[in-house]
Amino acid sequence: MNDSVQLATFAGGCFWCTEALFLEVKGVEKVVSGYTGGFIKNPAYREVCNGNTGHAEAIQITFNPKEVAYEDLLEIFFATHDPTTLNRQGADVGSQYRSAIFYHNETQKQAAQRYIQLIEKEKLYSSPIVTQIEPEAPFYLAEEYHQNYYNQNKEQGYCQLVIAPKLAKLRRYYTSKLK
Numbered sequence: 284m285n286d287s288v289q290l291a292t293f294a295g296g297c298f299w300c301t302e303a304l305f306l307e308v309k310g311v312e313k314v315v316s317g318y319t320g321g322f323i324k325n326p327a328y329r330e331v332c333n334g335n336t337g338h339a340e341a342i343q344i345t346f347n348p349k350e351v352a353y354e355d356l357l358e359i360f361f362a363t364h365d366p367t368t369l370n371r372q373g374a375d376v377g378s379q380y381r382s383a384i385f386y387h388n389e390t391q392k393q394a395a396q397r398y399i400q401l402i403e404k405e406k407l408y409s410s411p412i413v414t415q416i417e418p419e420a421p422f423y424l425a426e427e428y429h430q431n432y433y434n435q436n437k438e439q440g441y442c443q444l445v446i447a448p449k450l451a452k453l454r455r456y457y458t459s460k461l462k
Contacts, residue, residue, distance in 0.1 A: 294339035295364035296372025303433035310351025
């Protein structure tokens with residue numbers, strides 16, 4: 284990556300949710316869903332869902348730091364999922380749904396650590412933050428039907444019940460950061 288674009292990799296439960304959110308953020312050029320943080324090469328969705336690969340469902344964001352700061356991405360990440368539930372987001376349970384930040388450089392690592400310290404100091408959550416901060420790992424693209432899932436399946440039940448409310452929250456509280 285160069286100065287005009289950088290990568291951010293987040294795992295915050297189901298990648299359909301996180302992908303849909305970050306696609307709307309100003310300065311975000313691309314968001315892809317995939318798997319990272321595991322111990323086998325080229326995992327498939329079925330393997331990851333079984334929780335036997337060590338991978339998390341994650342998104343990789345290509346962003347322009349002149350338009351959106353990494354810290355803004357962190358803020359949205361923490362505001363749109365529950366970073367206090369270990370290996371769980373809502374009804375999705377297993378290590379594949381863990382909360383994790385996969386940093387791409389020391390600056391991102393330090394920013395993530397500072398942000399977690401800040402939200403813990405401010406007691407924004409009643410339980411401790413369990414979000415893992417890990418070095419970037421090989422990122423494997425999820426199958427094509429997972430990419431841009433929400434925008435292609437808005438009428439599907441999961442999209443209506445889980446993703447749409449998260450998007451409404453994003454649009455309500457982060458208007459100035461949206462495209």
